[in-house]
Amino acid sequence: MGSDEKSKILIIGATGYLGKFMVKASLSLGHPTYAYVRPIKPSNDSSRLELLKEFEAMGLTIFQGELDEHEKLVAALKQVDVVISTLPIPQLLEQFKIINAIKDAGNIKRFIPSEFGNDPARESTLALFEAIHEDRRKIRRATEAAEIPHTYVCGNTFGSYFVSYLLNPHEERDEVVVYGTGEAKGISLTVILFYLLFLKFFHSDAQ
Template sequence: MPANILIIGATGVIGTPITAQVVSAKSSFGRIAILTSKNTVSSKAEVIKSLKEKGVEVLLGDLEVEADVKKAYENIDTVVSCVGRGAIEKQIQLIKWASETPNVKHFFPSEYGTDIEHNPSSVNEKPHQLKLKVRAYAKTIPKDKLHLTYLVTGPYSDLYMGKTGKEEIGTFDVKAKRAVLLGDGNGPVSFTAMADVGKLIVACIQQPSASEDKILIVNSFTATPNEILAEFEKQTNAKWEVSYTSLEKLKEVEKQAWEAGAPYATHATLRRIWTEGGTLYSKPRDNGLVGEPPMESLADQVRQVIAAQTRS
């Protein structure tokens, strides 16, 4: 039977591309619905209108209210959570309520991004704490009550290759033709384009037996900061100004950011993790388990970043 899908956090940073890919594959599915707030319907009226025009059902409710969530779960078998960091812990209740709703069979927690169980030190990383709480709770749910799939993507290449408010933690500025690279620039990082996160979610839903009760490690491509810079220079036909933030300096910036309560502290930690090799594995990626959907390349992503920064 085609999946009936509910997306929570559908208009957010990662929810938007995931929802777009699910909608693009709507012929494979039954219902596609989103659970959102009245405030979002008002503040993102054009986005909501576009989704409705594409056949998406818009359900209003508060994800902290059990009655609202369980009503949204009616006649749904697959829930895709795309909530942001501010709502990560709220997924414990979402998972609990899903496990209590017999028709809901499959839940995707919003755990796209950095692997929170990459190595023994991962448990101590500040940005991972709420995701670790959610995963610990999820392990208590019997598999006959609810299947969970974790899609671990590594950093989103779209964002890594953009401009940052704090250049010391890395930046690629197209208009200024300037880049700040992390480490010595030669450390490979595994990336997933945000659109590809959506494609991989679609592939998982279409092949539930291949993805249920699994932690899938996926990506679009792997590249070093120097390789990314070379692609920017190639596509802009210009030599860029480049500087480097060493790993030791990055650790210092990270420490100072947390001490000062700076808004970029989480990003500094994540970028330090990636620079240390926290996206790399000795085993092949799991894209093949869900049919090896076509992924974007480094060149594709650089082309899109150039276009986006040129428009802004």
């Protein structure tokens, strides 16, 4: 690729919390930018439809399809150089489908899986969080086994993402549970929120 030629970037999860920032950043840097999104239907959330219209006006090219539609995903991948996944925590293992499609496409120069959190290779944590880390490790190992050029981005935690996406601070609740012995001399608000958020996530997921 010539020094003046921009990478063609495909973003999966483009309408999510981080995805929309990735789209805007890629476009602002002059990259031909694409998104692979769930099929657009009249019944879709209106705010999502408006966001996609805004992105199209900015120059985004949209491919519609499910991650299960392997041939559609491969066809989209064949038109780009770089794949950025910003799928949320409940969909981390869905990235196996992306990895399989990348292998079949055979042209991707860089894959950035959905990490964007604490580094599972360096951090020890409570069992509640360890399940999330284990999912991330599985995706890393699969990416490496497929010999896909990759970059892991560990940005630690995003407070506003967890508060708005998982905690739902406007909901009323009778009680909350904070883990620990109570002997710590201090604990940051971020840590407290992080624990509360994942307690909520695992509780709702179990149901």
